Amino acid sequence: MADAPLPQSLGAADPASADEAPLYVPRKQIYPQAVKGRFRTIKWVVLAITLGIYYFLPFIRWDRGPNAPDQAILVDLPHRRFYFFFIEIWPQEVYYITGLLVLAALTLFLMNAVAGRVWCGYLCPQTVWTDLFYAVERWIEGDRRERMRKDKEKLSLKTVGQKGLKHFIWLMIAWWTGGAWVLYFADAPTLVYELATFQAPLIAYIWIGILTFTTYTLAGFMREQVCTYMCPWPRIQAALTDEYALNVTYRYDRGEPRGSVKKNDALRRQGLPAGDCIDCDQCVAVCPTGVDIRKGLQLDCIQCGLCIDACNSVMEKIDRPLNLIAYDTDMNVKARMEGKPEVRRIVRARTLFYAGIIAVVGSIMITSLALRQNIYLSVMHDRNPLFVRLSDGSIRNGFTVRVANKHLDERRYAIGVEGLPNAKVDVVGGEIDQQGRSIIVVGPDQTQEMRVLVTQTASAAPASTEIQFVLTDLSNGDQVATSDHFKAP
């Protein structure tokens, strides 16, 4: 920077220079080449599993008996219920969703601390669907060179036909992406039948339309632009990572200086420094985001590992050791160059911390799920009036009581009050059983709000007495209690 220009004042700056700078970056079309190898296989398997789960999960049945849907995973918005196999979540238990999100975020952090952008490279829906769309493109239009040639040539009837077929298959995949999405919100087989016979609710078609559009656009056209410009996760990860995290790394200690096979062989024979990289650019050709991994760790790189496969296949052919590009750290590359020992440390403060929080949050969730009760009692004292004097001088308090019955059958509950001698409990509109207990009947998987009047015949009650509302499930004797107060003059 020694020959940097002298500082210019604003007024002296040539306005033409700003005009000449490009306002935008034209998109560089990327034609990723087919590749085979360990990481490509891992990516195919992950693609099959994740898409398989996404498309077929709504069809899994789970018998809950009468009064509840038999779909294993169902977000029942009209009835405000979420079903996940044996778990049923009510809106007031939304903290389980919060817990899941906390776990998901920390798992991402942990993956990042261990091996960089594992999420981006293998698991992210954007990556998975784009991979699938590239596979379709390659299958119909041919591999990298063929596609590049066709795009340069004038359009022929055959090319138009191929492109048409490609877009048709893309749209079909995108349509099924939206189609599978809506199945999570209603009984899947019924909805499939309704969709096929055009009887489904309008909102289902709207959502299918939205997801068809986003899948088609994001996986077919936007592709790596989503990762580079739209997604915040690459930026967040840059702040989360450290020097120990494994990343797809070009080992420049081995690779440099680059040169052709012959030239470097000659150099090597003379005992001169010669790298393993032969500048074949295969790592760039297979890259789905079009980066050159040899420039080091960069924002655009989603770390899918495909360049590792590409480079290894070349290294095999030229009979050099594998893993010139590998999961490694820049710190270790530098260490090797300086002849120092490598440092690999998966267990460190960062990973232990993330794993620890995951364990704690996970245990809290499992414990609270295991201990949660199927009946829930909430009591609210009348604010106005706090108490009522009856004609015989006794004092009565009014309460609004809500009973939630999470059982899938109708239950009868007896409600009583403890801590107040001679208390009489009346449920407005409720019934009284033969033993004189006030009964609240709550339908399956429902809540019931009742007005409960508590009367104390003796008028000598103190201004405030702590009382316990006790709700007893008459079918199995389960009890829940909530405390409140009995007010008197």
Add this chain to the structure above:
Amino acid sequence: MAHETHEQVDALTGVTTTGHSWDDIQELNNPLPRWWLWTFYLTIVWSVLYAIAYPSIPLVSSYTRGLLGWHSREAVEVDLAALKDQRSGMTAKLASSSLEEIKQNPELFAFARAQGKASFGDNCAPCHGAGGAGAKGYPNLNDDDWLWGGSLAQIEQTIRYGVRSTSDQGHSGTMPAFGRDGMLKREDISNVADYVRSLSGLPTDKGADLKAGAQVFADNCAACHGDKGQGMQELGAPNLTDKIWLFGADKATIMEGLQNGRGGVMPTWHGRLDDTTIKALTLYVHSLGGDQRP
């Protein structure tokens, strides 16, 4: 020179510079992708179209209406109509069922109570209080003491036609102004006030002539309040033997009533509230404390 600096590439980042340089600090040129710019221009076009289609620009005393003619008040009316439509099934059931039938149907009873509570807040709370707790001269609706009866039918009658109201079907009957109109002397009033307090076991003044008070009561009060002071719902005459006092239990307040009479007014709601609302109000008020004295 400026042109040359533009061509320059920053050594550290490998990015071209814009040619702007201040105190040796150079500005890198990292242009946006083309699709991003197009999206940005599209949002500008969208905002212009939106401003034309919807109400947007404030004028001195009005605003531009927009070509679509959308109006927030109309949107609310549509929402309200949709809500009414959604409730129409329950509302129709409420209209066609008798009060007893509604009370036997838990779902309908809960619906009626909810509607009644809202209507109570709008119409009744100014006098009776938000929770129906009442005030001096305005009955507490949570207790079991009902001047005109606490059955569903009686409560409905009171709400519909009122008490001493403008409706000729409303309850009538007043506490006469015994003192002011010269029917009772001061001494009689004092005696009968003490006697009335003794009916519910309240302490009386020293030297009160309860016997004379009883005689005054039998001659003047028993016709409406009953020979034992137990009250009479047909005339709205309060029970004087219980612990509930509409205006107050102290002797001065009782004497004030005897002197000037009493006659609070409950307006008629017939014609001001529709039948369904009156039904809902009846059920709500009944659920507060409800029913007859024990």
